[in-house]
Amino acid sequence: MIISHKINDQIVQTPFEDQSSHCYDVIVVGLGTAGAISAIVAAEKGLKVLAIDKLSSMGGSGTAGEVLSYYFGSRGGKFEEIDSKVTSYRSDLYTPSVGVNGEIKKYVMEQMALKAGVDIRYESSVTGMLLEGTKVLGIEYFNADGFHYPRSSVVIDCSGDSYACDLAGCELREGRSADGKPQPYSNVVVWHEKGRVRNFYTDSGYVNPSSAEDMSRAIVESAIVSTHLKETYTDEKRWLRVATMLGIREGRCIVSEDDITFKNFLDNSETDCPVFHAYSNLDTHSKDIALESEHVQDWLVASGLWSQKFSVPVPYGAFIPKGYDGILVAGRNIGVDHDIASHVRMKRDAQKCGEVAALASYLAIKNGSSIRDVSYVELLELLQDSSCYEEGSIISWLIDPAEIMEGLSGDKPGIAIWSARRLGEPIVNSLLNWVNTENENLRKHAAIALGLIGNSQALPVLRQIVRERDPYVPQTSHLYSQARGFAAIYLIGKLGDAQMISDLIDILENAIPYEYESNDRSLVYDDQDIHFQYFSYVWTALLRIGECHPDSRERIEIALHRVLGRSDLSLQFSLHGESGIKHSMQDSLRSIAQNYFESWNRN
Structure with missing residues (x-):
């Protein structure tokens, strides 16, 4: 057995004599949006679970991060049960808030985890990984009691930034190819107004979440922007707090056994064996779109489809770091490329990731198999039983030239432009006729469609x-x-x-x-x-x-x-x-x- 550390940005692996007296079925690294669900579901399936987190509460961005409402993401799964319990706990003890009350959700999830038998270790950080070759056998973590070396059958990295995978030496990707920048991050503030707790965020720039120095800078700078640090505060809109954690939209993602890419979505070459369907628009908060990939610019700039919602099938292979065994990833850091990361990151879908990883771990341990060999049929059956899996939606693209011409002539041409791009050569002659018309919208939008086709x-x-x-x-x-x-x-x-x-x-x-x-x-x-x-x-x-x-x-x-x-x-x-x-x-x-x-x- 070896222990793998990262020292001065280099992986250092040394022989390790097993000193652990603690063995678990599953170790969950990170108790955030995905990790809290993973720990609860795995323990409720009868597995012995250790869960560690740097903070002192569960739920991540949906609790400590004060992102209390849902944007998109697909419905169904364990999180629906948890949110329902949160609603039932509302009382005079809690001021009404927008969305799902974060303080109650911390309590509900912690109580569910403890009841299921999860061994929770707060204020703890993973510092190393135990390996045999590329098979993960456990972790090294540190807290106030010192270093610990628990072993497990499966480690689930729910850190949001692939910390455990990084320490194990897994291949990671981060940011866009042009300049390495990820999605902008935000800093959420919470205030009380008209009898209700509300929240607000300002996109605060770019930060590298794997850099302690850069994170420290971002925490300070984003807390003193003009929308947060004011000259005066009034009782009518009383500031309560700044969120415990930054709103990081994108960190390091794994290179997985079955990566999800925006190009595959555009080319209709996605997996036909999904474990769930992510659902959103391409929710990029970047405004420097000229620095994004051509795929993103085709969609957002030439076609103007920022608001267009669509489903992306998520394969089980996206949870598995390429070439590794004994470790899964759940959350926004599964195997996605930068282009699609702004879509496959919604809170509902991150929670679904946690459930998928837990149930896959359960099947591997129950059947005595590698996590890489989990039966898709069995996994899908479990996900359907819990309503975590549902079919995705399909966009109705245009195929009739007359309908495309009508769309190009109007003030909402995006669907028609992309429909023409999808049709390609069969629509070219029509587009060539339309670029010579006197109708300004039709002429110019037809030219944009032709340009997209090349x-x-x-x-x-x-x-x-x-x-x-x-x-x-x-x-x-x-x-x-x-x-x-x-x-x-x-x-x-x-x-x-x-x-x-x-x-x-x-x-x-x-x-x-x-x-x-x-x-x-x-x-x-x-x-x-x-x-x-x-x-x-x-x-x-x-x-x-x-x-x-x-x-x-x-x-x-x-x-x-x-x-x-x-x-x-x-x-x-x-x-x-x-x-x-x-x-x-x-x-x-x-x-x-x-x-x-x-x-x-x-x-």
């Missing part, structure tokens, strides 16, 4: 949109709506249109006041935000054009260096919550460009 005959209309700085904002989405000008710039870059290099450089160098025709200010609050959007889309479009046309690279590189060297350059944007809180992106844009330049110079 047809360069869209370029004349796309160039017109860019040169006009078209401020029109389609209303497909109720939030984060993208101006038609942004979509055209993105597609110009996607199609590698070298003819537009001069026009794009002109936009960078001449920051004229831009119009933005929308009452929806979720994406842009002010002129500074609009300028950042134009700048970032042009920036990435030029780099994509340079990728396609080596003879244009020197010109592009010189222009971008010149722009970044300006002393008056300010590239800041607002996140959700407060227009006055700005986030600088100059370093990210500079770093992204430098990566391209180095690649070009090598070639």
